[in-house]
Amino acid sequence: MAGFNNVHRYMLTQTLVGLGMAAGVIGAVIILVDFVEQSRDIGTRVEINAMELVGLTVLKSPALLETTLPFIFLFGVLTALFRLNRRSELVVMRASGMSAWRIFSAPMILALLVGIFGALVLNPLGAAGNAAFEARRDALMNVRRDPNAAEPVWLRETNVNGFTVIAATSLVEGDRVLQNPAFLYYAVDEDGVPALDRRIDAREATLQDGFWEVADAIERTPNTPSVELGLITLPTGINRQALFERSRSPEGVSFWDLPTLIVSASEAGLATERYQLRLHTLLAMPLTLLAATLIAAAATMRLQRLGGAAGFALAGGLTGFVMFFLQELLGSIGAAGALPPLTAAWAAPAITALLALTYIASTEDG
Numbered sequence: 001m002a003g004f005n006n007v008h009r010y011m012l013t014q015t016l017v018g019l020g021m022a023a024g025v026i027g028a029v030i031i032l033v034d035f036v037e038q039s040r041d042i043g044t045r046v047e048i049n050a051m052e053l054v055g056l057t058v059l060k061s062p063a064l065l066e067t068t069l070p071f072i073f074l075f076g077v078l079t080a081l082f083r084l085n086r087r088s089e090l091v092v093m094r095a096s097g098m099s100a101w102r103i104f105s106a107p108m109i110l111a112l113l114v115g116i117f118g119a120l121v122l123n124p125l126g127a128a129g130n131a132a133f134e135a136r137r138d139a140l141m142n143v144r145r146d147p148n149a150a151e152p153v154w155l156r157e158t159n160v161n162g163f164t165v166i167a168a169t170s171l172v173e174g175d176r177v178l179q180n181p182a183f184l185y186y187a188v189d190e191d192g193v194p195a196l197d198r199r200i201d202a203r204e205a206t207l208q209d210g211f212w213e214v215a216d217a218i219e220r221t222p223n224t225p226s227v228e229l230g231l232i233t234l235p236t237g238i239n240r241q242a243l244f245e246r247s248r249s250p251e252g253v254s255f256w257d258l259p260t261l262i263v264s265a266s267e268a269g270l271a272t273e274r275y276q277l278r279l280h281t282l283l284a285m286p287l288t289l290l291a292a293t294l295i296a297a298a299a300t301m302r303l304q305r306l307g308g309a310a311g312f313a314l315a316g317g318l319t320g321f322v323m324f325f326l327q328e329l330l331g332s333i334g335a336a337g338a339l340p341p342l343t344a345a346w347a348a349p350a351i352t353a354l355l356a357l358t359y360i361a362s363t364e365d366g
Contacts, residue, residue, distance in 0.1 A: 007098065011106040018080025022072045023065075030064050031057055042140060059133040063126030063251070069118050073289045074320040077107050077296035082313050085300045100364045104297045111293040115286025119255055123282055127254040134252075153178060156271075157237055162188040162197070168205070176207040181214070183234060196222065200234070211235050239264050250278035258282075273341060277334045280345035288327070291349040294356035295320050301363045323352040 035057045042048060042056070065072075081104075084090050093103050155166040164185050168178035182201050186194040203216040217229040253261060258279040262272045299316025327348035334344025 007093065007102065008106045011103065012110060014080045014084060015077060015107045015110055018078075018083070019072060019076035021079055022076035026068050026072055026075070027061075027065065030068060031061065034060060034064065042137060048140060056133055056136060059129045059136065062122055062129045066118055066122050066126045069114070069122075069285070070288050070292050070324060071320070073111055073114070074292040074296060075317065077111075077293045078299060078313055078316055080107070081296055081300040090300065100297070100301070100360055104293075104360075107293050107297070108290060111289040112286045115289040118289075119282040119285045124254040124256060127252055127257075130252050155238065159185075162186045162194055166205075178205045178207075179203075181205040181212075183212075183214075198222075200229070200232075205234075207236070207238065208233075209239075210237075237267055239267075250274045253278070255279070255282050271337075273337050274335045276341035277331060277344055280341050281331065284345045284349055287346065287353060288349040291323060291353040291356065292320055294353050294360065295323070298356045298359045298363075301360060319352070323348055 035053060038053050038056050042053070081090070090103065094100070153166075153168040153171045157164050157166075162185070164183060166178070166181060166183055168181040170179045171177070172179065180201075180203065182199060183205075184199050185197045187197040188194050198219060198221040200214065201218045201220070202214045205215070206213040212234040214229075214232050214234055217232045218226050219229055220226045250258075253275065258275055262275050262279065265272045265275065295316050299312045299319070301312075327345075330339060330344040330347055333339045334341050
């Protein structure tokens, strides 16, 4: 039992050293690149010093770390195990009767724990940091920004007879107000063909609990004159959270807020594929890090004295990139609605982990 604990403790220490080296190199590179990007994007438009730019980069650091976590684990574990293999320590461990599963169990467990930490803690920190970054950036950029420039808003919800499309020139998030909204009511016939039934234009619309409060409304229907309605209310299934999050990317939503957002948006008849994909991607983070660890383990199974260990390590790095590319490709397909979010998020790491496990098992059994 003592030998079991000592082996795990030693492997854990060596893995942490490798992860620290990889995190230092990768983190320094991405932070430097982001600092240069912020200098070019913000520093050339407003008066800002280097320390303020560093502060903006620090705000984005948790999100950047979350994005690069699989690469940190791939190259960190690969570095640690390659160093052990080069010093023939892995050979000694296996010659003493230890199985590969026992040797690699500490890095594997660490990958699962860090994956859980990344989804539950690091992701919310990244979302909060991104929100603070955007607020700070907007405060700086407002010096040069055209106040009339606005981001258009598009919403869609289903109703009894069809669906409603809501278009507005901008959204004042703090007041839940749509500026210059247009409510387009479509009726769907038995063949599923939509036709415009009526349109309501207004100066602004304020979201209340279960309805829109529409000011200066004008109703237009086909082949009839327009009618001024003034202040009216229109029922809606959109709630405040769904309205807010429609103007934010899934990457900017915390892990803890995603389930509630998906439910509320679904009840409002809004598309949730991108948010479901983001949730499943975060849930799959432990498996993604485990797959990266297994790739590194499989790439260092070849004995140093047989030669070609460096080539195997390079092949392991390339395999990791293939997995990440496949995950991004499937994610893009899933975001477009052509693939279920569950499959898009879990397929690449699951297949890679199974292939790596198969290789390790076949090598272990000789």
